[in-house]
Amino acid sequence: MTLARISEDELVSKLRAIVDATRTTRVRLGIGDDAAMWQPSRSHRSAITTDALVEGVHFTRETMAPAEIGWRTAVASLSDLAAMGARPVLATIALGVSPQSGVEELLEIYRGIAQCAAAACLAIVGGDVTRSPVLSLTMTAVGEVRPAHAKTRSGGRSGNVVAVTGDLGAARAGLDVARGAVSLGDAELERGALLAFRRPSARVREGRWLAASASVRAMMDCSDGLSTDIARLCEASGVGAHLDAVPIAPSALAAARALNEDALAYALCGGEEYELIVAIERRAFSHLASRFAARFGRRLHGIGALRAQRGVVLSRDGGEVPVPRTGWDHFKG
Amino acid sequence: MTLARISEDELVSKLRAIVDATRTTRVRLGIGDDAAMWQPSRSHRSAITTDALVEGVHFTRETMAPAEIGWRTAVASLSDLAAMGARPVLATIALGVSPQSGVEELLEIYRGIAQCAAAACLAIVGGDVTRSPVLSLTMTAVGEVRPAHAKTRSGGRSGNVVAVTGDLGAARAGLDVARGAVSLGDAELERGALLAFRRPSARVREGRWLAASASVRAMMDCSDGLSTDIARLCEASGVGAHLDAVPIAPSALAAARALNEDALAYALCGGEEYELIVAIERRAFSHLASRFAARFGRRLHGIGALRAQRGVVLSRDGGEVPVPRTGWDHFKG
Numbered sequence: 001m002t003l004a005r006i007s008e009d010e011l012v013s014k015l016r017a018i019v020d021a022t023r024t025t026r027v028r029l030g031i032g033d034d035a036a037m038w039q040p041s042r043s044h045r046s047a048i049t050t051d052a053l054v055e056g057v058h059f060t061r062e063t064m065a066p067a068e069i070g071w072r073t074a075v076a077s078l079s080d081l082a083a084m085g086a087r088p089v090l091a092t093i094a095l096g097v098s099p100q101s102g103v104e105e106l107l108e109i110y111r112g113i114a115q116c117a118a119a120a121c122l123a124i125v126g127g128d129v130t131r132s133p134v135l136s137l138t139m140t141a142v143g144e145v146r147p148a149h150a151k152t153r154s155g156g157r158s159g160n161v162v163a164v165t166g167d168l169g170a171a172r173a174g175l176d177v178a179r180g181a182v183s184l185g186d187a188e189l190e191r192g193a194l195l196a197f198r199r200p201s202a203r204v205r206e207g208r209w210l211a212a213s214a215s216v217r218a219m220m221d222c223s224d225g226l227s228t229d230i231a232r233l234c235e236a237s238g239v240g241a242h243l244d245a246v247p248i249a250p251s252a253l254a255a256a257r258a259l260n261e262d263a264l265a266y267a268l269c270g271g272e273e274y275e276l277i278v279a280i281e282r283r284a285f286s287h288l289a290s291r292f293a294a295r296f297g298r299r300l301h302g303i304g305a306l307r308a309q310r311g312v313v314l315s316r317d318g319g320e321v322p323v324p325r326t327g328w329d330h331f332k333g
Numbered sequence: 334m335t336l337a338r339i340s341e342d343e344l345v346s347k348l349r350a351i352v353d354a355t356r357t358t359r360v361r362l363g364i365g366d367d368a369a370m371w372q373p374s375r376s377h378r379s380a381i382t383t384d385a386l387v388e389g390v391h392f393t394r395e396t397m398a399p400a401e402i403g404w405r406t407a408v409a410s411l412s413d414l415a416a417m418g419a420r421p422v423l424a425t426i427a428l429g430v431s432p433q434s435g436v437e438e439l440l441e442i443y444r445g446i447a448q449c450a451a452a453a454c455l456a457i458v459g460g461d462v463t464r465s466p467v468l469s470l471t472m473t474a475v476g477e478v479r480p481a482h483a484k485t486r487s488g489g490r491s492g493n494v495v496a497v498t499g500d501l502g503a504a505r506a507g508l509d510v511a512r513g514a515v516s517l518g519d520a521e522l523e524r525g526a527l528l529a530f531r532r533p534s535a536r537v538r539e540g541r542w543l544a545a546s547a548s549v550r551a552m553m554d555c556s557d558g559l560s561t562d563i564a565r566l567c568e569a570s571g572v573g574a575h576l577d578a579v580p581i582a583p584s585a586l587a588a589a590r591a592l593n594e595d596a597l598a599y600a601l602c603g604g605e606e607y608e609l610i611v612a613i614e615r616r617a618f619s620h621l622a623s624r625f626a627a628r629f630g631r632r633l634h635g636i637g638a639l640r641a642q643r644g645v646v647l648s649r650d651g652g653e654v655p656v657p658r659t660g661w662d663h664f665k666g
Contacts, residue, residue, distance in 0.1 A: 001435065001436045001437070002432065002433050002434060002435055002436065003430055003431070003432050003433070003434050003435075003436060003439070004432040004433065006436060008462055011436065011439070011462060012462060014436070014440060015428075015439070015440070015443050015462075018440060018443040018444055018447050019426075019443060019446070019447050019450075019457035021447055021451060022447050022450045022451045022455065022456045022457045023456050023457075023458070024422075024423075024454060024456045026422060026423070026456070027423060027456045027458055029458075030456075030458045030459065031457075031458065031459045031460070032459075033459075035459065036423070036425065036458035036459040038422065038423055038456075038458070038475075040373045040374060040377070040379060040422075040477065041373060041374040041376070041377075043374070044373070044374075046373060046379075046475075048423070048425055048458065048459065048473075048475065049425070049459065050425040050426070050427045050459060050460050050461045050471075050473060051427075051461050052427040052429060052461050052463045052471065053463075054429060054463050054464065054465050056466075057463055057464045057465070058463070089357075089359060089371065089373075090357075090359070090360060090369070090371055090381070092369065092381055092382070092383040092473055093352075093383070094383050094384075094385040094427070094471040094473075095348075096385060096387060096469065097336055098336070099335065099336050099337040100335050100336070100337065101335060101336050102334065102335055102336075103334045103335065103336060103339060103344065103347070104334070106336070106344070106348070107347060107348070107351060110348050110351040110352060111351055113352070114351050114352050114354055114355050117352075117355045118354065118355045121357060122355065123355045123356050123357045123359070123360045123363075123371075124352035124355045124356075124364075125356070125360055125362075125363045125364065125369035125371070125381065126363065126364045126366075126368065126369040126381065126382065126383060127364070127383050128383045128384050128385045128471070129341055129344060129345060129348075130385045130386075130387050130390055130391070131387065131390045132387050132390070132467070132469065133389075133466050133467055134465070134466055136429065136465065136469065138383075138385065138427040138461070138471045140381075140383060140425055140427075140473035142371075142379075142381065142475070144373065
């Protein structure tokens, strides 16, 4: 059987069955979350996460400048740490390059990595450089979190409010603009969309702040698209979700309108966005959301609720429609 | 300028200049050693190392079975931890695969990783799976060491004995045998050479034991070949080296004889071997070497000495010949 015939999640579950045999008592959280965790000392946990970016799969040189490719490399790892509530500490980079690559282009990529990392106090401490037929960048980042603050995907409970830390779909609108596939008819909107695509932000401060609240039961980032990632959170938590208010970015609304597409698809299946999905105890949500808005100057959007009935559904046209897991899958994409 | 025109070490030094700006006070050792180190708590240091294996660069499916590719992935990281004197804790793996890859082959690769990791108590805790035009495996491993025991490449001093934890060249002889390029005329010798190539050992226990000695001033592994790696240790320590007794593996002697090649080249430039290079205070060497032999049942081979005069030279035919850095370089290789 080839990989094309199974899903990424199925493959990961088979690989997990093999490597779970190596698990030791030091490990507090293994494969299956945004990051793994271990306990180096009593006072804190460390989180570790690995993300690879491959040319032609995650980026092309046509739509992204070298520094933007670097930025994206760092933001993916930072976002995984944010989802655990962890403070970034350090990272390594494995660089795969062809001998025909330009040295200046690689240095620009590293400048993009360093800019994004430095802003989050993530030190780049090492790595490996190898020949490779395509450009590839693999970052592994380590962060720290107090044991009581560490959040996972699996703590969600029926009745929890599901929230996201920002509106969704702007990164996909930005890709449309970068490809020249659409004009949004508004310079400000186009600039915002391109920024969301080229220099997205990881919600590191927001993640640490949310993690400090006992009312926050589960967190993950939605880098593979809300529809895929909410399904993963639900599966890990043993629940389903009912969504009724997915916030769509204005640039996604404009792009969908111009292309005669469904704007909700931008928000549900966009991917390459780094907002956090958060499950919060219902009684605490509105107070937490006001404190969040006061602290970060942005909304914590309630988008629905977790419920006992499995599967993810969406209110639409007065009824409930199932949300397919149509996010990014690396073998089908 | 393209990468083909600069060396791997030159590129790393340019990249290092960029990312060193991100360094924080938590980081105790950055780019330029076998692993980087940070201090998560007062009582110990953590070490982190990343190694990538790319099909066609580091391995081919013709000469290595899937489980052996997995084994090699894990041993490279374990060896880097061994060189710091660190105890392995956990690792992540980034897997790049084409959709045409066979699922069973990947599971075999992971079984090889898990076997090698489990033997060293290294837990595999996560990773990332992406599409890629060639098979690639990137492992990042974390280990722990007491602050007083941590060793680097830079502690070597003029007068120190240079030692290695085993004889050299067997892995390259094993590659010759695997390729069908040579017959060693002795089944036992061929089995040993193939094992050195396919299932090499990382010197984890030896590294931790050596690191506990204050007489050990510097350590690194010689995975890129003794000639390259001794030059790196010398450069980091600000010294040169004079080698007079490089131990050549019997299988390397046999392969070189059969192919009419220089056996010393097998030992100096072989690479993909995981013995440790150790700089030891002269007065302590012979006692340490006897204790090492008693403990591990293998010799700690004194191969020469560090000296103030820069460059690496070798005693040969009654004179000194310079040792070129002819080990593996990823852009020239």
